[in-house]
Structure formats: structure tokens, C-alpha cells
Amino acid sequence: xxxxxxxxxxxxxxxxxxxxxxxxxxxxxxxxxxxxxxxxxxxxxxxxxxxxxxxxxxxxxxxxxxxxxxxxxxxxxxxxxxxxxxxxxxxxxxxxxxxxxxxxxxxxxxxxxxxxxxxxxxxxxxxxxxxxxxxxxxxxxxxxxxxxxxxxxxxxxxxxxxxxxxxxxxxxxxxxxxxxxxxxxxxxxxxxxxxxxxxxxxxxxxxxxxxxxxxxxxxxxxxxxxxxxxxxxxxxxxxxxxxxxxxxxxxxxxxxxxxxxxxxxxxxxxxxxxxxxxxxxxxxxx
Amino acid sequence: xxxxxxxxxxxxxxxxxxxxxxxxxxxxxxxxxxxxxxxxxxxxxxxxxxxxxxxxxxxxxxxxxxxxxxxxxxxxxxxxxxxxxxxxxxxxxxxxxxxxxxxxxxxxxxxxxxxxxxxxxxxxxxxxxxxxxxxxxxxxxxxxxxxxxxxxxxxxxxxxxxxxxxxxxxxxxxxxxxxxxxxxxxxxxxxxxxxxxxxxxxxxxxxxxxxxxxxxxxxxxxxxxxxxxxxxxxxxxxxxxxxxxxxxxxxxxxxxxxxxxxxxxxxxxxxxxxxxxxxxxxxxxxxxxxxxxxxxxxxxxxxxxxxxxxx
Numbered sequence: 001x002x003x004x005x006x007x008x009x010x011x012x013x014x015x016x017x018x019x020x021x022x023x024x025x026x027x028x029x030x031x032x033x034x035x036x037x038x039x040x041x042x043x044x045x046x047x048x049x050x051x052x053x054x055x056x057x058x059x060x061x062x063x064x065x066x067x068x069x070x071x072x073x074x075x076x077x078x079x080x081x082x083x084x085x086x087x088x089x090x091x092x093x094x095x096x097x098x099x100x101x102x103x104x105x106x107x108x109x110x111x112x113x114x115x116x117x118x119x120x121x122x123x124x125x126x127x128x129x130x131x132x133x134x135x136x137x138x139x140x141x142x143x144x145x146x147x148x149x150x151x152x153x154x155x156x157x158x159x160x161x162x163x164x165x166x167x168x169x170x171x172x173x174x175x176x177x178x179x180x181x182x183x184x185x186x187x188x189x190x191x192x193x194x195x196x197x198x199x200x201x202x203x204x205x206x207x208x209x210x211x212x213x214x215x216x217x218x219x220x221x222x223x224x225x226x227x228x229x230x231x232x233x234x235x236x237x238x239x240x241x242x243x244x245x246x247x248x249x250x251x252x253x254x255x256x257x258x259x260x261x262x263x264x265x266x267x268x269x270x271x272x273x274x275x276x277x278x279x280x281x282x283x284x285x286x
Numbered sequence: 287x288x289x290x291x292x293x294x295x296x297x298x299x300x301x302x303x304x305x306x307x308x309x310x311x312x313x314x315x316x317x318x319x320x321x322x323x324x325x326x327x328x329x330x331x332x333x334x335x336x337x338x339x340x341x342x343x344x345x346x347x348x349x350x351x352x353x354x355x356x357x358x359x360x361x362x363x364x365x366x367x368x369x370x371x372x373x374x375x376x377x378x379x380x381x382x383x384x385x386x387x388x389x390x391x392x393x394x395x396x397x398x399x400x401x402x403x404x405x406x407x408x409x410x411x412x413x414x415x416x417x418x419x420x421x422x423x424x425x426x427x428x429x430x431x432x433x434x435x436x437x438x439x440x441x442x443x444x445x446x447x448x449x450x451x452x453x454x455x456x457x458x459x460x461x462x463x464x465x466x467x468x469x470x471x472x473x474x475x476x477x478x479x480x481x482x483x484x485x486x487x488x489x490x491x492x493x494x495x496x497x498x499x500x501x502x503x504x505x506x507x508x509x510x511x512x513x514x515x516x517x518x519x520x521x522x523x524x525x526x527x528x529x530x531x532x533x534x535x536x537x538x539x540x541x542x543x544x545x546x547x548x549x550x551x552x553x554x555x556x557x558x559x560x561x562x563x564x565x566x567x568x569x570x571x572x573x574x575x576x577x578x579x580x581x582x583x584x585x586x587x588x589x590x591x592x593x594x595x596x597x
Contacts, residue, residue: 018402024394025411031426031459032414038429050433097315104312108305116317123324125583127520129553130576133569134327134334137342142322156323159316188305192312217419219523220554235421239527242425250429257422264417272410279416279464280471 032261039064039258043251064255071252072240076259079237082147086222086233087215090154094162094211097155099200102166103192107175117167123160128220131157136224147231150222154215162207165281169203170196206278209271216264234260335359335569348566359570369571371543372552379450379548380518383457387514388507391462395469396495409470413463424527427456442529449529449546456524461517465510472506473499512586519579522550531555549575 038046040061041054049058069076105113135153139145144152173196181191219235228236238260241253268275305312330342336356339345349356363369394412398405415423431442431452442448476499484494500507525531531544531551547555553575556568 014400014402017397017400018404021394021397021402021408022404025408028411028415028459031430034430034433035426046429047432047436050429050436093315093319097319100312101316104305104309108309110306113313116313116320119325120320123320123328125580126324126328126576127550127579129522129550130572131324131327131331132554133557133565133572134330134342135323138322138327138330144322152319153323155316156319156321159320159324163316182304188308189311213417217422217523219419219421219526235419235523238425239421242527253425254429257425260422261418265414268414268417269410275417276409276413276467279413280467 035254035258035261038251039255041251041254043249046250046254060251064249064251065259067249068252068256068259071249071256072237074232074237074240076237076256079232079234080260082231083216083233085147086150086154087212089148090151090158090215091208091211093151093155094158095204095208098159098162098207099166099170099197099204100192101159102163103170103196103200105163106167106170107178117163120160120163123157124164128157132220132224135221139225145225145227147226150225153221153225154211157221158211158214161210165203165207166200169200173199203281205274206281209275209278212267213275331569332573335566335573337569338566340565359566360574362564362567363570363574366556366567366571367537367541368543368547369549369552369556371545372547372549375450375546376519376521376548379453379521380515383454383461383518384511384514386454386458387461387465388510390458391465391510392469392507394462395466395473396499398466399470399473409463409466412466415460416464418460420523421527423456423460424524427452427459428528443532446533446545449532453521453524453528453546456528457518457521460524461514465514468506468510468513469503472503476502508586508589512582512589516579516582516586519582520550521548522554525551526554549578 034051037052037054038050041049041052041058041064042060043064045052045054045058052058054060101116105117135157139150139153144150177199178191178195181195182188186194217235218233219239222231222233223236223239226232226236228240232240238253238256241256242248334342334345336349336359337345337347338354347356348354348358355361394408398408402408418426428442431448435441435444435448440448442452480498480502481494484498489497525546525548529546531547533545535543535545537543544552544555553568553571556564556571
């Protein structure tokens, strides 16, 4: 009898928790929803009726999107293309070269490797403000200030976390497999690319996702390094909508924000499992 | 047995030698980029904090002329009222957000590990804001806060307490999902038999929580505490986009205090603001900032190491 009672109580408790969490969930998506409704609202109503549906007089159709596309004398599609380019190039560079370096560090026991590894770990606790001024000057001198060359800087500044994670995993790969490959006549290069590289896949996904999230959303590094009049990434573009013009077209800004978060949310829904795993794996970095 | 081991180690060193021949290829690209992107700017940054300069090429070491001291930049930095203000503001922000984020994230994680229907959906939603960049987040929330505050004839830029709590709400919204993931991993690792034993011994729900569960997730709590602390100290994008330091107070003597400006933004403004003569001071501030953040990071490392040994 009493057991039945506690079971019923347990079930009721769970229902209550479910309801509470659902309410929090709805509150959680409200900010994103408000971006959606305001991107279809005429600019004058965004500030006064932020939470109203864009009906009747307020309905702006797609005019905000059309306006946003060429807002601030810089076409939005160009920022999107540059952001995609920088993100893909940087992530590819980091994944290929950092995994190679990490395997070498895990397998070769030299002083240089040790120093390099500890420098990488050290670089993870250095805030960007420490190096931003000198880094942007160095990048200028070496002509690394275009979307095609800025990935080199991302490779350098992002190496710390990637190498840290790859070394941790590479050390756990049994060395016998590589020995077998080398007995079969594989050189180090073939051993790495044919044998080790495929085995690093889980860490590749984790590191790749962390780097994509970082580079895609990064504002300060490209802002300081790139020539802003020619090259803008999405965060820079959105910052400039507000920065340089006294009155901001909030409707158009919200339209652009919506356009910029749609791909992120699609990416999230597709790779959700890996993203959450990658974040949990990268949490050690501090 | 010993013979095979010797053979294997001999084979290993042969292999090491053949790998080493390719060292330039394996390490070269990263090492070069690492020097360009980190090592050189870092060393130069420390050097410049003792210099008078406008760009990196006209730097001159301080203390070489009459009336200068080597540490002039540092003494200017620590006596700059805006820097001190931003330090205390940042510290207060970091501590308040640390407590709120961790308590709420733990509660959500605890609820989500009770086997409620729809847990996966909730987890997906709570984590989602992490994917959105800081600048975009700042603008979304500035629209929302202004939408609410405009009904009271004010704005988030008008009073610093709005800016402070606004940023707290924003950071909670963004970070709870992240910390929740770490807490869920910790909660799922609590040994099932311990919970069972507590139940048989007649422990109440709250006794189980405080005496069994929380001691077992201590490692996750340590990680999350330090993560949210350093995140709070390093915050930049959200701060810039939400208030940009407004409202400003003009003090006697003309110096301006940006009331909601945090450390990172203060350093940025000292470098690139209108007063461009203070770049040495800015670099000195950056070095101090680095020491603070790196100190917190190393503290965390030492603390987690100690915990690992105990277990």
C-alpha cells in the first residue's frame, strides 16, 4: 500500500518536473523567437512592440532581409563567404598539422618535443588581449591579413588546445599497430596517414567542432588582423551595423542575425551528438 | 622475455630514428605558425610593456631617459581609475555569474538525470545558445532588454545596474547549457550501488543529494567553477555588444569612467581608443590581465590534480 503511494508520488513529482522544465524550455527559446518575429517587423515597431507578432501595420514582409543584404555599403553575402572560407581553411589546417605534430610529440622523446608541448599547454591559459596588439602588427608585416592567409594565425593561436587533445589520444593508441606497419615496410609518413590518421577520427571530430565554433564566432582576431574595408566576417559585419551609423535599423539587423544563426542551428541539429561530446571533451582546457 | 623486450626497444629506437628524419614535416608547419601566432607576439608583448611606443617599430625601452622608470607603464596602469573600476566590476561580475550559473546548471542537470520524459529535447534546447557568437548574443539581448525597458521610459544604456544584470542574464542563458553538459556527465558517473545503499539505509532525497551525490561530482564542480570564473574574467564580445561600457561617468579632471566596462574591453579601449598615446599602459594592463587569468588557470590545474590523486 505505502509502496504504491510512493510510486504514485514519484510519478507526480516527475510530471511536475517535466512541466517546470517545459516552461523553462519555452522561456529559453523566446530570445531566438523574438529575433524571428522582429526580422519581419517594420523598424519603427521593433523598439516599441518588441514582443508583438508582426501583424497588420507592423508586417514588413521580406523588406528587412532585402535591406539588410546591402546594409552599410558592404554586401552581406561577402561576409558569409569570407566567414565560411576562413572557418573551413583554419579548421582543416588545424586538424591536419596539429594531429601530425601531436603524433610526433607522442612518439618521439626529445627535449624539443617536451618544450613545444608545454608551450602549447601554456598558450591555452594566455588570454587573447595579451598578444592582440603585437599579433596584429606581426600579421600585417607578414601579409597574413587576408581571408586566405589568416588561417595561419588561427593555426598558431589555436594549436594549444588541438595539440593537447591530440597528444592525449595519440598516447593511448597501441604502438604495436604502428610497429606492424613499419615491419611491413611503411615509412613514418605512410604509417601516419594510412594507419594513425584514421584512428584519430573521434578526436578529429571533437577538435574540429570546437575549432569551428571558435573561428565562426570569433570577432576580435579577424577584426584586428583583416583589412576591415575589404574583408568582414559575420560578427564584424553585425558589429558594424551598430557601430558606424547613429540610428540603427533594428529590423534589418534582426534579419541579418536570423540569417547568420540559421546555419548554426542547422549544423547543431545535425551534429548535436558530436558537438555535446566534443564540448565535454574540451572542457578540461579551462 | 627480457630478450624480446630488448629486441622491441631496439626496434622502437630504430623507428624513432626513422620518424625523427621526418620531424621537419611533422612539427615544422605548426611550430612555424605557433611562433608567428603566439610565441613571438607574446615575447614582444612583454618587452613592449616596458617601452614607450605607438607602433611596434618605434618602441623605446623606458628608463633610458631622465625622469623615467622601467615600470612607468605598470604604475600608470595600476593607478588608472578606469582600470581599477573595470577590475572590481569584472571581479564582481565573475563571482555573481559563477554562483548563479553553477547553481542553476546543477539543478537542471540533476533534474535531467531523473529519467524524465523528453530529457534529450530539454538538453538540446538548453545547450543551443552556446553555438551563437558573443556579438550576436549581445545584440539579441540588447533588443529584448530595450523592448522591456522602453515601456518604463528607460534603456539598458541608461543605468549601470541594468547593464550589469543584463549581462548576468545573458551569460546565464548562454553558459547554463554548457555547464549542464559537464554536470550531467559527472552525475551519470555516480556509482549506482552507492545510491542503492543510501536508499536501503533509509536516506532521504536531500541526504542522498548532499552526502552521496555532491561529494561524487566534486571533480565536475571544480571544473565548472573555474571555467565560469575564467570565462567571466575574459568576457569581451558580449560586453562590447550589449552595452559597450555605457553609461559613462565623466569625473573631475575630465577622465571618463565607463561604468559597465570589463577588463578585456578596458584593455582594448586603452589600445585602440581615441587616446592613442597610452599604448604602453595598455600593454602593461594586458600583461597584468594575463597574470591574473593564467594564475586562475594554473590554480585550477593544481586543484584538479590534487583531487585526482585523492581519488
